[in-house]
Every structure is written in structure tokens, then in C-alpha cells.
Amino acid sequence: GMGGLGKTTLARLIFNHKMIKEHFDETIWVCVSIPFDINKILRAILQSLKGPGGYDNREILLxxxxxxxxxxxxxLVLDDVD
Known part of the structure; x- marks a missing residue:
């Protein structure tokens, strides 16, 4: 949808809700930038789970x-996806 309608705000409220944190083992928030880069998204997800690392190869990432x-x-929330 159009920017400025509050989608991110609503998603943040749900993401931070106590029931979500209790129900899921992991909660991950990734801002997707333009140009769309799948390796960057995969790396952000993995870093959210394990912390910083040298994950450059897609096979290793997967x-x-x-x-x-x-x-x-x-x-998993992918924010700013166009």
C-alpha cells in the first residue's frame, strides 16, 4: 500500500506484542531496501539470529x-517491500 498509512506502525505493535514473543521462538524484523538484494535480506535474517558474521556466499547463507x-x-517481518 501507499506510504504513510501506518502499516509499519501496526506491524511494530504486533511484532512487539507479548503474545507474539511468547508464541514464537524467534522474531525477526528486516528492512528491505531498493534495489532488492536477496543475499542482503538473507544475511540480515541470519545476523538477527546469530549476530554478525561473514556470510557472503548464498549457499552458506541458506x-x-x-x-x-x-x-x-x-x-518474520519484511518492512518496506515494494
Missing amino acids: RELKKEMYGKRYF
């Missing part, structure tokens, strides 16, 4: 994400 997320419930 393998590490799978390992980190396997068997967990996660709540």
Missing part, C-alpha cells in the same frame, strides 16, 4: 539459515 531455523517457530 545452509546456516536452515540450521538456525530448523524446528523453530519464527515471526
Whole structure:
């Protein structure tokens, strides 16, 4: 939808809600920038889970994400997606 309508504000309220934090093992918020870069998004998700690291290769990113997320419930918000 159009910018300025409050979508991010509403998403933040839900993201920070106590019930969400209790229900999901991980909550992840990623701001998607233009130009869209899948490796950057994957890296941001992984860094949210594990902290900073040198995850430059897509294969490594995907393998590490799978390992980190396997068997967990996660709540992922991709903000500013056009």
C-alpha cells in the first residue's frame, strides 16, 4: 500500500506484542531496501539470529539459515517491500 498509512506502525505493535514473543521462538524484523538484494535480506535474517558474521556466499547463507531455523517457530517481518 501507499506510504504513510501506518502499516509499519501496526506491524511494530504486533511484532512487539507479548503474545507474539511468547508464541514464537524467534522474531525477526528486516528492512528491505531498493534495489532488492536477496543475499542482503538473507544475511540480515541470519545476523538477527546469530549476530554478525561473514556470510557472503548464498549457499552458506541458506545452509546456516536452515540450521538456525530448523524446528523453530519464527515471526518474520519484511518492512518496506515494494
